[in-house]
Amino acid sequence: MSAVLELDDVAIRFGGVQAVGGVTRTVDAGDFVGLIGPNGAGKTTLIRIIAGLLRPDRGKVMLGGSDVTGESTSARVRAGLALTHQIVRPFREMTVLDNVILAAGIGYTSGPLRALLHVSRRREAERAMEILGSVGLTGTERRLAGELPLGQLKRLELARALAVDPKIVLLDEPLAGLNHAEASRQVETIMEVHRRGITVVLVEHNLEEVMRVCRRLIVLNNGVVIGEGDPWEVMANPAVQEAYVGSGMMAHAEA
Amino acid sequence: MSAYTISIVSIIGINVILAVSLNMISGFCGQISLGHGAFFGAGAYAAALAMVATASVPLALLAGVVAGSVLGILVGFASLRVRSDFLAVSTIGVNFLFVGFVRKQSWLGGEMGISGIPPTGFGASGNMIMILLLACATVVFSLYVSRSWMGFAFRAVGEDEQAAATLGIGAGAYKLAAFGIGTALAGLAGALYAFFTQFITVDAFDFILSVMLMAMVVIGGIGSTWGVVAAAVGLTLLPEAIRFVNDYRLLVFGGMLVLVIRLAPGGLAALVHNLFARTRKA
Amino acid sequence: DVKIGFQAPLTGPAATDGKSAQIAAGMAVEDINAAGGVLGQKVQLVTYDDQAKSDQAIFTANKLIGEDGVKLVVNGSYSASGRAAAPVFQKAGVVMIAAYGVHPDITRAGDYMFRLVHLGPPQGAATALYIGKTLGLKKISTITMDNDYGQATMDGFIEAAPKYGVEVVNKYSYSLKDRQFGSIVASVKRDNPDGVYATGYFFTGGPLVAQLRAAGITVPIIGSQAFDSEKFIEIAGPAAEGTYIIDSFDRDRKDEALQKFFTEFKQRAGYAPEGVAAITYSAVRLMADGIKRANSAEPDKVRDALAATKDFPLLEGNMNGFNSLHEMIMPIQVNEIKGGKFTPAGSITDLNAFAPPEK
Amino acid sequence: MLKLDHLSCGYGAVEAVRDVTLDVPAGSIFALLGPNGAGKTSTIMAVMGHVDIHGGRILLDGKDITRRRAVDRVDLGIAVVPEGRQLFSDLTVDENLTVGGYAHPHMRDAAKRERVFSYFPRLAERRSQLSGSLSGGEQQMLAIGRALMAEPRLLLVDELSLGLMPKMVDLCLGALMQLKRDGITIVLVEQNTERALDVADNVCVMSSGVQIYQGTGSEAKAAGSLFATFLGMNQPGRS
């Protein structure tokens, strides 16, 4: 299998906090990786670095074999990356449908001139409707995104990420704010995406779902990797237990 | 048509181009610019110099467009670095820098401005027709842009650059495009203005003018091409219509501005929209 | 009625001068009508606000021509407005007298244009003569106001200065909106010149002179024409003492018209008239005089009559006449402020030293 | 303690909550459950005074507070942990806590702060960091801490576990139980239905703006099928 994402000694520091302290990891094509760790471990920060929203102090980010460390976010998205934000960021003044159409039109928006020469959105609208259906947002298309409740916005984030037709998606807590039924549904969608051959990196605190779907876990603590491998083995690691998992949750999961 | 009417209509045409082009930058793409007067001025000066040197109308128009957009793209580059609310004030700065710079340049006539710009040869009504044609073309172009994918991407960039970037839309390129197009049109308006007055001083392109243009955009309804056109016509005619108050003109003008915004904060576009919505309900 | 068009900046930043000009023009018309009008008819003034802006000047010029049918115009505004309006009037064959617009282009627009004020550069040249010969000062620091009037006048000075043995030690400039001159004052203090020459208006000149004096600069200060206002003395207070104003006018001259103008203007405006007011008044009177001499209100005839003007009494004194470009020829008066009053300090009569350009 | 009497509310013309009647007994934990868009957040914010009331009444200790301004409700002892944290992001952790106790100037400020830090030692480490730069979970801890600073009698918690790691969820639920023992009334919105039912004395389920179930915690646990339909609570042992 070939690597879609490679991190080489990535690190960043905010004032006195070493948020990410030298992470070197590879994600292979078709993998389904869970990135977990305590609050403040540096997961979101790492995702933002991979997406190019933050510039690391040192280290390299490679996408599909080519170095993208100096590239902009939009260039990385065009190279096959997609992500969802932990704190949702829809275009609040646009309708839900427009939010997704815009993502689906990635072929037109590569540059202003190209965008200027195209008007029709029929095909993209059809595709957007399909994707909205798959995340369970049918019926909300005409509403302004700013009016949706949090749970639906989480799904809109996923819909937009899928619409750009990525090779790899980075999902930052896509299940937070969803109840069990909704979370399972959202997970189904994600698994369906994965079945289509898209690589998934999932950041989640919903361990139950993480354990169910991830093939491999990476555990971050204080900005460094403290464990990696098969989910059950990783979870059994006392260091991980100590730093992350409380008694209650495990009790529930094991019950 | 009397000479007076011709001159008013000409200025209306020029203001329509200016307001619609500003609306592309600030309304479509969300980059608040309070320095549109500078690009207008750059166009006017370039066209004036070209006219004095060659007396060729097409060359002068081209010079205006190029000068406006070159300055515009430079400012666009600056807009890539600064936060949106910083940009508004930076563009004010560009306006003051432009005026302050031209004031001291003897090759641009300094304080004296440039006079003796050769006439276009079309006569006052010929000029007016040229201006009106170009104004119509600008409006049509603006309507087209707002329907195209470019207009769509502009809206995204205007609302949230980072979110746009995560959908593969490079905010930088679009902001540059908005500035480039908007300021090229402002430069065009500048050339037309130079033809109209045949004499320019830098005072005509000051900050007050830029604010006036922004007022047209806001009163028209930010982002709405038709609203902005209506506001441009209205705000150009208003001072003429209230000429009878002579001494109190600015007072009345300022008061009207406050009143209009207070009564129709969403602009004319929203007003019309609500009106339609109501009649449809009724 | 005989209509005379009148443009002035009634609102906006130039409103100070516009207001004075408007009052003075109104007084002139009343005086003319009280004396029987012209050609047996009353004179009527049609006034428009041009905000001292070029496009507004074009609108109002077109309006005067097209809507009001005016054939004779007095422009009581700054150069920007006069320059924009001049070609419009010239093309329509309308006679215009620019009361105090100092830019050369106004009269260059054509033969229907007249000017009743000394051009900027000649004023500057006359100043150099006065500073070098009359006051006998050698080293001068100059402070220029950045607008066409301030700059053109200073250009004339700088060009003529060497002829009279005057050396310019340092040049400074400020903008119309400035009222604070700390840096310039500090620099002048360091220059330690024999005198300071500044162009500007009374509302910039007042604070400037006050600040120069407060910093302990005691050398003579020479100001340009637009310092000429009682308000200048009010603003600068005791610091105004010993300031020279070039191209001013003698307020105490035993002239009935002048004294009557003074008292009446004060009554109407609530403040004493400045140079701008006096010139505008004279411009309207001159236009009426031209009509009388032409015995017609036809612009062509009025133009010829005006061009032939000889020894016409302005409020400031008698003018000699117009040159081929319709620029006014007249000696320049100098005032010094003494005891809080404008006091005549001689006049510059060498007309060749500041001859305006010919065609 | 808190009563909602046929309450309807929303945003402008949009009605988010229709005709909800609730009774929250003093000193209990009341869980408000329901799928996305059910109107839970809207209900909470209506109690805080930030939503347009279309009809009905809000009563606290029998007093009608429906028309009271939001600021004036603090004195009655209400505090909120809002959805999405909503910290004062330009203020430091310490300053956020001070504002939390704004309504009771200087009263045992230091002691209250110590209590918050004892729940969340992580916050103590980050005392002078700007709250906007905290991680998601750290922000949630601060939002809870800030509400505790107000020494509320009625604590409204919107999405307690959102973004918290499992260990922290335990900790926070433990803290709520402790607060309840101290006599504080708690209204809890939570997506993790089982965990919510573990601690709740009373339960209300909402869907599409209307209430569809009300009962005690134990009753609710028994009514499994209902929960499976509306909340997708999984059957024990599924994993």
Added chain:
Amino acid sequence: MYYIDLAVTGVSFGCMYAMMSVGLTLVYGLLRILHVAHAAVFALGAYVVVLVANATGSIALGFLAAVIVTPLFGIAIYRLLYEPLLRYRPDVPMIASVGLLVLMQDAFRIMFGEQGVTFRQNALSFTTFDFHGVTISAVQIALIVTAAVVFAGLHLFTTRTRTGLGWRATVSRPKIAASFGVDPVKVRYLNFAIGSALAAVAGGLVALLNNLVDPSIGFVVSYKALAIIVLGGLGSVRGTLVASLVLGLVEAYGTIFIGAWLDRDAIAFLALIVLLMIRPQGFTGARTA
């Protein structure tokens, strides 16, 4: 000596800029509105000081009247103009604000005359001290001292007092701050009152310095203060002070050294743009993502 003279000019000017723009930055921080009409408040302050001083013969009474009248005026602007427009994009209230400024400036012209008003007695303007060749006027000293006191006070207020913290919390999230007992309406009134009073004091001092209040006195404020608050990082009081002082000094030296190429207003904005290119977040801006 020369350079010290320039520095004195720059610092005293910086202090004036600081006082006139702090109100603007406070309003921006709270409401995200570019409160251009602040310039009219500044002018109003100057007029009140002059007119009352001339009527009563006491400059101190003039200042007292100004700090009573202008806060009310500032609050009125908020209540009548901004509050109803808060729901709209910030450009909307800004244009309304511009309209108000135009209206007020012309109203001043009509009410108090084109010629402007001067103090009848103004010993202060003409009092100067000479320290070993460095000249400093009484008004300049007053400017520097007032600004120092005001800014020290403001700093303590916003960082050490609960009201100040509540104010900053409201700036950040008005609804939630209200939920913890910070009254947003009171905060806004306080904000406009303080900002307006400081602008009025600055206006009065400038009136003394120029011995002239004309309708255009507020004009400079209307745009230069905007440059300052951006340089200061928008919404930051400390940043505003730093930016004002820097700008005062840049202008004082710039007028002499680059004045031949650019006028003074342009120098201010050149400084702004250069700095923004180097530090896009302003002098003190440390923004969170």
